[in-house]
Amino acid sequence: MWHFRLWEIQDVAVFLSIMLYMCHLAGAISIYSPQRSLIRSVQDDVIFSVNFTCSEIPNIQWTFMSGLVSRMIGTWQPGGYTNITEDYSSRVQAYDNGSMCLSDLRLQDGGFYVVTITESTGSSKDFGFVLKVNEVLYEDLQYLTVSFLALACLAGLLMLAMWLLDKAYKKIMACKRRREMPGDARKTDLQLGNFL
Ligand SMILES: *[C@@H]1O[C@H](CO)[C@@H](O)[C@H](O)[C@H]1NC(C)=O
Ligand SMILES: *[C@@H]1O[C@H](CO)[C@@H](O)[C@H](O)[C@H]1NC(C)=O
Numbered sequence: 001m002w003h004f005r006l007w008e009i010q011d012v013a014v015f016l017s018i019m020l021y022m023c024h025l026a027g028a029i030s031i032y033s034p035q036r037s038l039i040r041s042v043q044d045d046v047i048f049s050v051n052f053t054c055s056e057i058p059n060i061q062w063t064f065m066s067g068l069v070s071r072m073i074g075t076w077q078p079g080g081y082t083n084i085t086e087d088y089s090s091r092v093q094a095y096d097n098g099s100m101c102l103s104d105l106r107l108q109d110g111g112f113y114v115v116t117i118t119e120s121t122g123s124s125k126d127f128g129f130v131l132k133v134n135e136v137l138y139e140d141l142q143y144l145t146v147s148f149l150a151l152a153c154l155a156g157l158l159m160l161a162m163w164l165l166d167k168a169y170k171k172i173m174a175c176k177r178r179r180e181m182p183g184d185a186r187k188t189d190l191q192l193g194n195f196l
Contacts, residue, residue: 029054029117031127039132045103048129059118060098066111105133
């Protein structure tokens, strides 16, 4: 009976130490973000806002993923070096809390963004964001509407001008005919008289 109890206590101790070890591994780094799903329009800026806690100064790495494409954006250390890849260097701002600002968004920027925080011991943690980039349809529509209205006005003016010209032409022709009518009639009469 005593023997059995001892074993139980040992089991519990082993179980607890395994749990503590796992907690230490998993809890060494924790990442927090107020918002993980973001929607922006073309040419907007976006801040992937995160904050983390860990036991030492880590490496922060951001990666972009869309379909089959996986692209490194940059790596930095809070208060240390910053290494942003050439494609992104003009558009990315790195923050010490791990956040990243991406400016002048394009349609192709839509996709998944993963931040990886790595300690020197090798333990690391990932945290993902989804970014959706919309086309600016509203401004396009406005532009189209204005163009359409301008063209419609132009067409209307042209039609009015043609209608006025047509009227004027008909009036002039009618006047001309009225002036020529008596002479013509006389001529015809004369011709008829000669014939008869
Ligand atoms: C991280 O830092 C940036 C810049 O100082 C700030 O805008 C952002 O809110 C911070 N994020 C969090 C989650 O604290
Ligand atoms: C910066 O990153 C690039 C690409 O990952 C790498 O080739 C280069 O050696 C890095 N430079 C520094 C100074 O860490």
